[in-house]
Amino acid sequence: MSNPLLVRYFHPNYGSRLGVRFDEKVHDVHSEYPTLTAWLKSSMGRPEAAIEEILQAGRASLLTFPAAIFENAPAKNTPHWLAPVDEQDVWAAGVTYERSKVARQEESQDGGDVYARVYRAERPELFFKARGRWVVGVHAGVGIRSDATWSVPEPELGLVINPAMEVVGFTVGNDMSSRDIEGENPLYLPQAKVYTASCAIGPGILLKASTDWPDTSIHIHIRRSGETMFEGAVHTSRIKRTIPELVDYLGRSNTYPEGVVLLTGTGVVPPGEFTLQAGDVVQIEIEGIGTLINTVKVV
Numbered sequence: 001m002s003n004p005l006l007v008r009y010f011h012p013n014y015g016s017r018l019g020v021r022f023d024e025k026v027h028d029v030h031s032e033y034p035t036l037t038a039w040l041k042s043s044m045g046r047p048e049a050a051i052e053e054i055l056q057a058g059r060a061s062l063l064t065f066p067a068a069i070f071e072n073a074p075a076k077n078t079p080h081w082l083a084p085v086d087e088q089d090v091w092a093a094g095v096t097y098e099r100s101k102v103a104r105q106e107e108s109q110d111g112g113d114v115y116a117r118v119y120r121a122e123r124p125e126l127f128f129k130a131r132g133r134w135v136v137g138v139h140a141g142v143g144i145r146s147d148a149t150w151s152v153p154e155p156e157l158g159l160v161i162n163p164a165m166e167v168v169g170f171t172v173g174n175d176m177s178s179r180d181i182e183g184e185n186p187l188y189l190p191q192a193k194v195y196t197a198s199c200a201i202g203p204g205i206l207l208k209a210s211t212d213w214p215d216t217s218i219h220i221h222i223r224r225s226g227e228t229m230f231e232g233a234v235h236t237s238r239i240k241r242t243i244p245e246l247v248d249y250l251g252r253s254n255t256y257p258e259g260v261v262l263l264t265g266t267g268v269v270p271p272g273e274f275t276l277q278a279g280d281v282v283q284i285e286i287e288g289i290g291t292l293i294n295t296v297k298v299v
Contacts, residue, residue: 003288004055005204006169008036008082008137009070016082019065020058021204026065027058037087040259044164047209051168055207073139073295083137083201084160084171087258090135090199091250092156092175094118094125096241096265097234114186124241124249127189129175129263130199138292143197143299144276148178151276154266155220155284157213157236159243160205162259165251167243169205170214172284172292173263176200196299201261203290211243214288220268221283222276230274234267241265 005021018033019026033039033054043050065079072080095118118125136142144151153174160169176199182192208214213236222230241264250262276282280296 003206004058005290006036006039006054006084006207007204008084008086009065009079010074010082011065011079012077020055020061021067022058024067026067026070027061028063028065029054029057029061032057035086036084037258040088040160040162040168043162043166043168045166047162047166047168051207051209071139074137081138081203083132083135083140084203084205085132085135085201085261088132088261089256089258090129090132090158090173090201090261090263092127092129092193092263093241093246093265094127096124096239097267098238098240119240124246126246126250126262127193129193132258134196134199136197136200136294138202138294140200140294141197141297142174142176142200142282142294143195144176144278144296145178145181145195146298148181148192149275150180150183151176151178152270152274153177153220153222153276153282153284155218155268156263156266157216157218157286157289158201159247159262159264160259161247161250161256161262163255163257165247165256166209167211167247168209169207170286170289171201171205171261172203172286172290173261174200174282174284174292174294175263175266197297200292200294202292206289213237213239213243216287216289218268219285219287221285222270223281223283224277224279229280230270232268232270238267239264
């Protein structure tokens with residue numbers, strides 16, 4: 001039996017809804033929690049109780065769907081998954097794995113000392129990634145910039161955080177990156193990271209109030225015309241930072257009234273000669289949480 005996931009989905013007869021996926025069935029909880037934001041606000045100061053309440057609402061729901069009907073690319077008249085965010089901003093942490101530090105140094109035209117320093121520093125690198133409505137979900141297209149020559153996916157574990165800065169769950173994220181643009185100058189990071197369809201999250205949220213990294217592995221598989229172009233994996237134990245320190249810095253001098261998602265960095269980096277192309281399929285799986293699949297497009 002797989003872990004239950006909090007999901008967002010679209011059904012042409014009902015619109016955008018919130019549900020709980022138990023194995024191969026989705027149980028609608030819209031009447032109790034019309035939005036993810038509503039549930040996140042209800043969890044403030046009581047995350048474990050709120051998790052149990054929404055799971056119970058799912059079990060009691062009379063409106064259910066086979067999960068398989070949502071395994072489609074987004075279209076107006078077709079049931080499909082939505083990214084498990086609505087009004088939440090998405091932020092990201094950088095250089096949290098040693099492999100990421102090495103890769104950033106390799107791509108940097110000035111030797112990358114800035115990445116070595118941030119890896120060692122007390123303050124982590126945190127940057128804004130996307131507004132909730134910009135995020136794409138499972139089976140939607142992820143973008144590579146038309147003016148970039150070296151584009152890669154970055155498979156990451158995501159923390160789902162309520163407005164009280166309490167972690168209430170985990171999800172799968174893809175922090176798309178234009179390595180040549182960031183490598184030219186670190187000050188170009190926003191252009192390398194923030195553009196149309198540059199952030200994918202899904203398929204849902206594993207509900208868990210925790211300050212410890214889940215004991216799991218992050219896998220990535222990139223296919224082109226059915227052929228494997230790259231695959232790799234990393235264990236979450238390789239993350240240098242702790243959840244409390246990342247959440248602490250994320251909340252310093254900042255508030256998130258609708259909650260926030262924090263992507264926690266990548267430890268799997270394709271080789272320097274690899275770049276994504278339109279039509280590539282990127283599959284990211286985090287054991288125990290789910291699999292995020294997207295097709296690459298030029299934006």
